[in-house]
Amino acid sequence: MGLMGLGTVGSGVMQIIEENQRHLQQQIGCPIEVSRVLVRDMKKKRDIVTPHDKLTTNPADIINDPDIHLIVEVIGGVELTKEYLLQAIENGKHIVTANKNLMGTYGVEILRKAKEHGCDVFYEASVGGGIPIIRPLVESFAADRVHKIMGIVNGTTNFILSKLSKDSETFEVVLEEAQKLGYAESDPTDDIEGIDSAYKISILGSLGFQTNLTISDVCSQGISNITKRDVWYGKKLDCEIKLLAIAERDANGISLSVEPVMIHQNHPLASVNGVNNAICVYSDAVGETIFYGQGAGSLPTAHSVVGDIVAVAKNMNQGVSGRSLPETHEEKRIKSDDEIYEKYFILIEANNGNSSISNIISSLDGIFDTIECFDKSIDENACNEIMIKTQLISKSNLNKVLRKIEELSVVEKVASVYRMEGISA
Ligand SMILES: NC(=O)c1ccc[n+]([C@@H]2O[C@H](COP(=O)([O-])OP(=O)(O)OC[C@H]3O[C@@H](n4cnc5c(N)ncnc54)[C@H](OP(=O)(O)O)[C@@H]3O)[C@@H](O)[C@H]2O)c1
Structure with missing residues (x-):
């Protein structure tokens, strides 16, 4: 395989492959060899030891290498990355990615191209980091009809809201603390304004409702206007304020939203604190199902990525690549404000x-x-x-x-x- 990116997630992927090689080999029947690694800066000091001749700054070294069957994309970004992956698929390569921005924007195009070329595209780590949610939605709910998905899918904002709920500090002070602890980026806009969650719920909604949804279908609002007074009122009503990503459908259509919500303390999402994520899936037959765990971080996210690598390798061994891509057979109808x-x-x-x-x-x-x-x-x-x-x-x-x-x-x-x-x- 070729690995694009050796940052937080990429390093975790290398570590898990190195440490669990025997276990992985038992499942796949052959070793996983990372033959090239794409980075931006060859001279950067890295915690993970990678032979220098494996590193490259030229994406073509991976995309056009006939000996590379699978590309793991963990560089992030959207436009350029889309071009890399479409080119790679045209060259017959399977893809594993953790990139919600990419899949929430161009997922439809990428999956269509993969289908044309008989390639796998798996993206378990793009939502919920280490929490298995994408494969369960596609496979485990295949016999059921999902009508609502509601989750806390951004650890940064959940850390801030949990702190606001417990401590007396203001939003600005808590955000600064989150940045010092490395839970929030120096430019936290995507997290704070709900954009990151919007990408994720468009992915979950597409899979849960078998239709093609993108970030432009999501009505989103962030948490920067939440005051201590709002939190106080919430508590008086036995509620917590959480940034919830919600996808719903009924006979009239679909609605997708990301917004701060007052959620009753008895609801399981109200007690999800810190950087943890949780996603509730509501379906006709099983009712409420909850997925909870670490939504980000090097090893949790890499665990999902390597799980996808194993899935690609098994499909290759069995000659069924490209056949387990999610189906989108439902008509997309987004509800108007009159109907929500x-x-x-x-x-x-x-x-x-x-x-x-x-x-x-x-x-x-x-x-x-x-x-x-x-x-x-x-x-x-x-x-x-x-x-x-x-x-x-x-x-x-x-x-x-x-x-x-x-x-x-x-x-x-x-x-x-x-x-x-x-x-x-
Ligand atoms: N971090 C998480 O917990 C997490 C969780 C879920 C999903 N994700 C997703 O996983 C992806 C990677 O995240 P990350 O946190 O690992 O990012 P990161 O730490 O910033 O690492 C990015 C890596 O990609 C390389 N890179 C970036 N742009 C490049 C380019 N144009 N050409 C060549 N190399 C390039 C960087 O090279 P250098 O090392 O040389 O700078 C670096 O190794 C993103 O899509 C993110 O949304 C991350």
């Missing part, structure tokens, strides 16, 4: 202290028949705050309601809005 119904928490700030609260309540009462319940502030000290919990309301109706609330003269602003999950009544 959820429950919401809304926090309103009044502009004039105590007297405004009763004014707001009476202003809301009767105007918005879509809001079936609302409570006065649960914070006795916050005399100018009102919390509303809605029943199921469409997204488009919610937006109309929010605009009307903001137009009320007694209202300073709508301070926060959160989707609620795991709330029974």
Whole structure:
């Protein structure tokens, strides 16, 4: 095989192949030999010892080498990487990748090309790092009908939200701590703004619903506006705030979202803390199934990559390469905001202290028949705050309601809005 990338994941792949060679060979029937390794900088000091003549900075040394049957891509990136992999597939090479950005953007094109050329493309590590989720969705749920996938698929944001829930620090302080600990990148935009999770849920949704979904189908929102006050209100309602990636389908179509959600403490995702990931799959026959574990890191992610390498090698041995690619036979219909119904928490700030609260309540009462319940502030000290919990309301109706609330003269602003999950009544 050729290995593209010798960073966090690539080094883990080398380590697992070296340490577990005998065990791997027993499963495959032959040794795995890493014959070339693509890097950017040949002179870089590395923890993993790799013979210098195996290293290259020229991707063609791997893509065009007739002795390389399998390419493991762990360099990251999208456009250039897509070109490398399409070229490699045209040359008849099987692919294993951990690249969610690539698969969440060009997965359809890459899988189509692989099918044409009878090549395998496996990407278990692209979602959930070390957690097996892609193969179970494709294989173990084959006899069932998945209608919802809901997960915490980004460790960085979950670390930050877990800290915000337990400690008294602000978002900015916790983000800085995450960066110092190496859990957040120096530019954390992709994680914090939900982009990383959006790539992942587009992949999971495609597999769960057997259709072609991409990141452009995901409605996403990040966590940078979450305040300590929101966390406090969440707790008063027995909820935690989590960044959830959610894919749902019913007879009317599919909705994909990434957003901070108030989730009831009784729901298993509410107690997933730190950098861990967890994904709940809801299907007709089995009900709720939960996948939990380390969503990133060198060895956990490499374990998934090497699992895929074994799968490719077994398929090669049996002469069935390219036959286990995921099928996409369902029509894709993304729901409009009129068709997506959820429950919401809304926090309103009044502009004039105590007297405004009763004014707001009476202003809301009767105007918005879509809001079936609302409570006065649960914070006795916050005399100018009102919390509303809605029943199921469409997204488009919610937006109309929010605009009307903001137009009320007694209202300073709508301070926060959160989707609620795991709330029974
Ligand atoms: N880290 C995780 O926990 C994790 C988890 C799940 C999925 N992933 C995915 O796995 C992939 C790799 O992540 P990583 O954390 O291992 O990245 P990383 O530590 O930054 O390593 C990237 C490696 O690729 C090489 N590289 C990058 N661009 C290149 C180019 N244009 N040409 C040649 N070599 C290039 C780098 O070379 P140099 O060493 O010379 O700089 C480095 O060895 C990404 O797609 C990521 O999303 C990572």
